[in-house]
Amino acid sequence: VMDCDTTGIEPDFALVKFKKLAGGGYFKIINRAVPDALRALGYREADIAEIEAYAVGHGSMKQAPGINPGSLRAKGFSDDKIEAIEKGLKSAFDIKFVFNKWTLGEDFLTGTLKVPAEKLSDMSFELLPFLGFSKAEIEAANVHVCGAMTLEGAPHLKTEHYNVFDCANPCGRIGKRYLSVESHIRMMAAAQPFISGAISKTINMPNDATVEDCKSAYMLSWKLALKANALYRDGSKLSQPLNSALISDEDEEADDAIETLVAAPMAARAAQISEKIVERIVERIERKREREKMPDRRTGYIQKATVGGHKVYVHTGEYSDGRLGEIFIDMHKEGAAFRAMMNNFAIAVSLGLQYGVPLEEYVEAFTFTRFEPSGFV
Structure with a gap:
């Protein structure tokens, strides 16, 4: 609304964000200070355009590695089906969400691509691996089409300039860099003497932050005489207004850890959960939730x-x-x-x-x- 790139005197949550629209749907945006920063660092306009496209994606698979119109035609896709996919890619979070029965039609999937009919109703079914595309090919095409959501690994960007674009959280699936919680707190401590009340700023912690990290953050805030400290761990709420990354569905190590946790005794399970602040569902309940009926005589207002x-x-x-x-x-x-x-x-x-x-x-x-x-x- 105010043409601001952050919500105040604080580092950005992420360079690329998914913004929820009031009327429904999402769109992807990059911090508009990024092109200005690249110009200040001496990059050419053509290089800046490529760096920005690397982060937000091209929205098209025409020049994508691995999965593109040529490779799809070899699998049996017609031009009209490729065009339908192209239209869906412009606003897609991930290319796998476009390769489905709603975009391509059940007749085409079962008739031309020979997908078993029962697979179409299986929510875990993914068309691209079924067609023979490897995980590496899918990921490379995904980065080209939907963007890496980070500048790490971007073409033309020098490694020594990475720290200019560090954010409060690791950006995207492949991003590793982020500003430490301590840097947030010390920035607030520098401003606190000039402010009569507490500073309304949330310190965004990465998704893998632990209980000890939270304890240390509060202790440092107390030592530096901050009047308030609001911590938020990425992904710890059911919904949040800005998302910096999409979690991969193929996290096998995490799935194995969940199985181990479920098999542990209740006391051990509780200890592990409280220590790691896990947010996945760690207990699978087979029975349905029963309805708790209201008493015949009840109070209310x-x-x-x-x-x-x-x-x-x-x-x-x-x-x-x-x-x-x-x-x-x-x-x-x-x-x-x-x-x-x-x-x-x-x-x-x-x-x-x-x-x-x-x-x-x-x-x-x-x-x-x-x-x-x-x-x-």
Whole structure:
């Protein structure tokens, strides 16, 4: 909004980000200070364009190594199917998300490419390995099309200039460099004497940060007399506004570690989880979550509100321990269709609550959504 490249006097979260659009969808952006920095370092415009394309991707497989129109034609792809793939690549996070039955059609996959019909409904099925492309070929094409999301390894960029573009987190799948947590804290400590209150800045820690790293960060903050320290470990929330990397699906070592963790006793499992702050699902529960029905006699309350001049009544039902278990929404003036829609929305939320969906998830999902009727509450 303010044409700023970072959110304040702090290092950037990542050079390339996926930004969520208010109307749905995402688009990929690179920090606009990158081209200016490269010019200041003496790089030519043609070199800058290639470096930027390396980071964000070309959005096309026409010149891609390994997987390109020529290699796809050799596998049986027609020109119209290649064109359909090209259209999908412009906004793709990963090329494997474009090679699917929705882009190519089930008839083409089963008829021309001889993909077994049962494979099309298998969520783990990937078309490119099935067609004989190696992991290295897929990764090389992916970097060309979707970008490396880092400047490490970019053409023409000198190694001694890498530190100019270091960020708060390792960038992309292949990025290794990042600014230390200590550098964030010492930067804040330099500014703290000139600020009466605490500094509103989040220190972004990499995905592999440990409990000890967090302890050390807070201890250093205390020693340097900071009034606050907000730590955030990349990927530790269900959703976050900016993502710097896509986690690879083929992390075999991590999968092996999960199997070992699941086989361990409960006490040992808890110790390992608390120590490593793992965020994967480490316990596989085979049975479905059962519905916790509401008691026949229940407590609750009625909340009256006015939204844009329309009266709204929210009725709640609670479990014996005070947890919310159901809601009913009544509109004073709206027509039958809208009132029925609100009633069914309330029923859907109530069923989710009774099947164990946390209330906070609904709040986070629907906060800042807007539709008529709307206005002051």
